[in-house]
Each structure stands twice: as structure tokens, then as C-alpha cells.
Amino acid sequence: LAKTTQPISMDSYEGQEVNITCSHNNIATNDYITWYQQFPSQGPRFIIQGYKTKVTNEVASLFIPADRKSSTLSLPRVSLSDTAVYYCLVVGDTGRRALTFGSGTRLQVQP
Amino acid sequence: AAGVIQSPRHLIKEKRETATLKCYPIPRHDTVYWYQQGPGQDPQFLISFYEKMQSDKGSIPDRFSAQQFSDYHSELNMSSLELGDSALYFCASSSPREHTYEQYFGPGTRLTVT
Numbered sequence: 727l728a729k730t731t732q733p734i735s736m737d738s739y740e741g742q743e744v745n746i747t748c749s750h751n752n753i754a755t756n757d758y759i760t761w762y763q764q765f766p767s768q769g770p771r772f773i774i775q776g777y778k779t780k781v782t783n784e785v786a787s788l789f790i791p792a793d794r795k796s797s798t799l800s801l802p803r804v805s806l807s808d809t810a811v812y813y814c815l816v817v818g819d820t821g822r823r824a825l826t827f828g829s830g831t832r833l834q835v836q837p
Numbered sequence: 838a839a840g841v842i843q844s845p846r847h848l849i850k851e852k853r854e855t856a857t858l859k860c861y862p863i864p865r866h867d868t869v870y871w872y873q874q875g876p877g878q879d880p881q882f883l884i885s886f887y888e889k890m891q892s893d894k895g896s897i898p899d900r901f902s903a904q905q906f907s908d909y910h911s912e913l914n915m916s917s918l919e920l921g922d923s924a925l926y927f928c929a930s931s932s933p934r935e936h937t938y939e940q941y942f943g944p945g946t947r948l949t950v951t
């Protein structure tokens with residue numbers, strides 16, 4: 727599976743839009759990109775997944791350029807409760823669904 | 838909506854003891870996954886089951902074993918516990934829909950080995 731690289735940490739303020747970019751240069755044709763959020767001592771929580779272009783749901787947007795070598799998770803108008811670790815994962819459409827977590831991005835939202 | 842249930846939530850064991858963690862997936866979910874997250878670490882995949890058969894294996898020590906039962910609940914058995922086994926153990930489940938990688942994680946079992 728493609729290795730992912732994302733910033734170790736980010737800081738933001740309440741009400742701002744936060745964009746977290748993840749690089750996955752070796753993504754394969756059948757791979758999907760998915761993002762999870764994790765609060766301390768809680769299980770990861772699915773945020774969004776995509777294959778190409780743009781995907782939007784009620785909590786976030788995911789932007790994937792045409793070459794799919796990177797993706798950007800966009801969180802609109804963050805609040806203090808968005809302080810968490812965000813993981814970018816590449817998952818293969820090969821039947822194996824186990825998630826391989828790399829080092830996530832620790833987002834700190836300040837008042 | 839029903840979520841993944843894990844028991845116990847906390848467990849304290851001594852070195853060389855055994856432990857059994859239980860997981861009850863969301864109804865009609867056919868795949869169960871086990872993950873281990875050490876202090877300050879990222880979650881690491883241990884093992885998964887699809888329709889009661891082992892489907893994938895990650896970095897699970899030989900001292901650990903797991904199975905999924907006819908009612909789809911799963912148990913992770915850990916023997917000869919070591920201090921390094923102290924971690925949060927998460928169970929997750931997923932549904933058989935195609936092209937979705939959404940896994941639903943339970944609240945975890947915090948295992949402390951002393």
C-alpha cells in the first residue's frame with residue numbers, strides 16, 4: 727500500500743478553515759483515500775473517503791487532484807471540539823480492508 | 838444506533854498472565870478487526886475476520902490468538918502477557934458494501950500489565 731506523509735501538527739483558531747494535505751506518491755490505480763479522526767483514548771472515527779476530484783459530506787471536504795498523488799482534507803469553520811489527530815490512509819480495493827495507520831496530524835484549535 | 842461493544846473497558850493483569858478481550862460488532866456487519874494502540878503510538882492492525890474466517894493478519898504476536906464466533910462476536914486471547922502489551926485495544930467492524938472503507942470502532946479496552 728502507498729505510504730502516506732502528512733504534517734505532524736497544525737494549529738488553528740476557532741472559526742477558521744483548516745486544510746490538511748497528505749501525500750501518497752505511490753498510490754495504485756485501485757486505491758482509495760480515506761481520512762479518520764481520533765480523540766484521546768477513543769477509537770478512530772471515519773470522516774470521509776474518495777477516489778478522485780472532490781467529495782463533500784456534512785463534516786468535511788476531500789480534494790484529490792487528477793494525479794491522485796496527494797489529497798487535502800478541508801474542515802470548514804473548526805471549533806475547539808475539532809482538536810484531534812487526523813489520519814490519512816490509502817486503502818486498496820483488493821479485498822484487504824485492514825487500515826494501516828501512519829503518523830497522523832495533530833490539530834490544535836485555539837479559542 | 839447500535840455501536841461496537843467491547844468488554845471489559847479496563848483490565849489490569851500481571852506479567853505472564855492471560856487476558857481475553859471481547860468484541861460485539863454492529864448487527865449485520867460481517868467483518869471484525871482488532872487494533873492495538875500503545876501509549877503515544879498510532880493504531881496498529883492485529884488481525885481481522887470475515888464471516889467467521891480469519892481474513893487478514895497484521896503484527897499480531899504469536900502469544901495472541903483470536904476467533905470469531907457464530908454470532909459474529911470476536912475474542913482476542915492474549916497469553917504470557919508482557920509489560921509491552923499495555924495498550925488500548927480497539928475492535929472495529931464493517932459492512933459488506935463495496936468500495937467503502939468505513940470501519941466503526943469500539944470504545945476500546947485499556948489493558949495494563951504490571
